[in-house]
Amino acid sequence: MSPVKIVDYVKKTFAGCSNVVITAFDDDKYIKEEFPLLAAVSRASNRVDRHKPCVLQIVYTPSNEARVTETLMLIGKGVTYDTGGADIKISGKMAGMSRDKSGAAAVAGFIKACSILKPPHLKVIGTLCLCRNSIGADSYVADELLVSRSGKTVRVTNTDAEGRFAMADALFKLGEVANKHINPHIYTIATLTGHARACYGGYIAAMDNYAARATNHSNRLQFSGTRVAEGIEVSVIRPEDLSVNDGKCKGDDLIQVDMEAKARHHQLAAGFLIKVGGLEDRNVKYTHLDIAGAAGSPPEEPTAVPILTLCHLHKVTTL
Ligand SMILES: [Zn+2]
Numbered sequence: 001m002s003p004v005k006i007v008d009y010v011k012k013t014f015a016g017c018s019n020v021v022i023t024a025f026d027d028d029k030y031i032k033e034e035f036p037l038l039a040a041v042s043r044a045s046n047r048v049d050r051h052k053p054c055v056l057q058i059v060y061t062p063s064n065e066a067r068v069t070e071t072l073m074l075i076g077k078g079v080t081y082d083t084g085g086a087d088i089k090i091s092g093k094m095a096g097m098s099r100d101k102s103g104a105a106a107v108a109g110f111i112k113a114c115s116i117l118k119p120p121h122l123k124v125i126g127t128l129c130l131c132r133n134s135i136g137a138d139s140y141v142a143d144e145l146l147v148s149r150s151g152k153t154v155r156v157t158n159t160d161a162e163g164r165f166a167m168a169d170a171l172f173k174l175g176e177v178a179n180k181h182i183n184p185h186i187y188t189i190a191t192l193t194g195h196a197r198a199c200y201g202g203y204i205a206a207m208d209n210y211a212a213r214a215t216n217h218s219n220r221l222q223f224s225g226t227r228v229a230e231g232i233e234v235s236v237i238r239p240e241d242l243s244v245n246d247g248k249c250k251g252d253d254l255i256q257v258d259m260e261a262k263a264r265h266h267q268l269a270a271g272f273l274i275k276v277g278g279l280e281d282r283n284v285k286y287t288h289l290d291i292a293g294a295a296g297s298p299p300e301e302p303t304a305v306p307i308l309t310l311c312h313l314h315k316v317t318t319l
Contacts, residue, residue: 002080003054003130006101010056010108010128017115019060026054034173037154037165037276038129040146044085044136051080053131055170058107060114060124069121071181072314073174074111077163077190078104078130085159086139095298100163102295102302103189104128109307110316119316123181127174129166133159145251149173150278155252157259163192164272165256171277178284185212186286188273189306195265197293203231204306205290207270212285221287221306221313228308231294238264241271242280266290 001009007024014020025031028046031053032039038053045051056078062068079100083089089097107126114124140146144156149169167188178184196205204225206218218234225232244261245268247253254275261268270288273279279286289306296303311317 002050002132003052003078004050006078006080006128006130007054007056010058013108013112014058014115019062019118020111020115021059021061023057024054025057026052031055034149035169037146037148037168038131040140040144040156041085041133041162041165042131044134044139045132046138047136051132051134056128056130058111058126058128060111060122062118062120062122064120065123067120068123068182070314071123071125071184073125073178073184073186074107075127075129075167075170075174075186075188076104076107077101077166077188077192078128079163079166080130080132082133082160082162083135085133085135085162086141087159088135089160099295099297099302100191101130102191102291104130105302106189106291106304106307109304110310113307113311113316117316117318119314122314122316125174127170129170131166133162148276150276152253152276153247153251154254154256154276155247155249157256161257163190164269168273168276171273171279175277175279175282175284184284186284188288189291190289191292191295192269192290193266193292196290199266200233200293202293203233204294205235205266206232207235207237207267207288209237209274209279209286211283212287215285217285217287221309224313225306225309228312230305230309232306232309235267237267237270237274241267242275244268245272245275
């Protein structure tokens with residue numbers, strides 16, 4: 001399903017839900033200015049209308065906003081198809097990449113659950129980062145220096161590390177405004193790294209930044225996961241998972257991914273998101289969920305993780 005079809009599908013799915021507001025940001029100029037890293041990923045797709053990117057916001061607000069005690073900000077990776085880009089996936093590794101939007105699908109699914117079960121204590125701001133990582137004449141390529149929404153320059157090192165780019169600027173923008181909301185918690189949910197699957201098989205890797213770790217958040221997610229049969233492994237972001245993303249050439253503040261790194265790829269991806277999202281110094285709780293191993297690859301059915309876990313932990317229930 002392409003970005004435009006996802007927008008149609010989500011709108012149909014939420015039709016008649018008075019507690020949900022949907023806004024689609026798909027203007028070329030706006031995407032380029034506000035989500036420049038996502039715009040780079042989708043550059044080769046722009047010539048085909050149905051493959052054009054869109055940042056889709058879905059907001060759930062309970063009927064009495066005065067009762068809200070927590071604001072969830074959920075960012076989902078919605079790479080509608082991942083060819084790898086110019087660093088193309090070879091040897092059959094592309095098969096299954098239609099599922100690279102499972103994170104965005106989970107965000108929409110969780111908000112659908114909220115719209116039905118109507119938790120009175122939650123506000124949920126969902127952001128679906130929808131784009132296609134195509135290959136073509138205008139593909140973004142390694143060595144390009146991009147200016148992220150935060151103003152930090154990022155050097156492209158492997159176009160197949162597009163998921164962190166797709167979500168980076170949305171993360172920065174939400175981080176900037178998070179503390180204006182009640183008790184905010186930001187999540188990124190993404191089929192981000194083959195490394196998560198290599199480490200944990202079919203389970204979710206959960207990683208907290210410092211502020212979330214102080215509340216033991218991933219451990220609480222893990223506990224909730226055991227109650228609803230969604231396995232979660234708690235993975236810890238170490239200082240080197242942040243610093244490995246630092247720029248290495250003149251002019252780059254950050255690199256997309258350290259191609260020399262021999263280990264810790266799912267943790268350093270989280271480190272990149274923290275750095276590019278400006279969440280290193282900000283006192284905002286942030287948890288990254290890498291669902292690459294858990295989302296379900298063809299011929300398996302999609303699993304819809306981590307919707308049930310989020311419902312359990314954040315008390316979206318019928319009780
Ligand atoms: Zn990729």
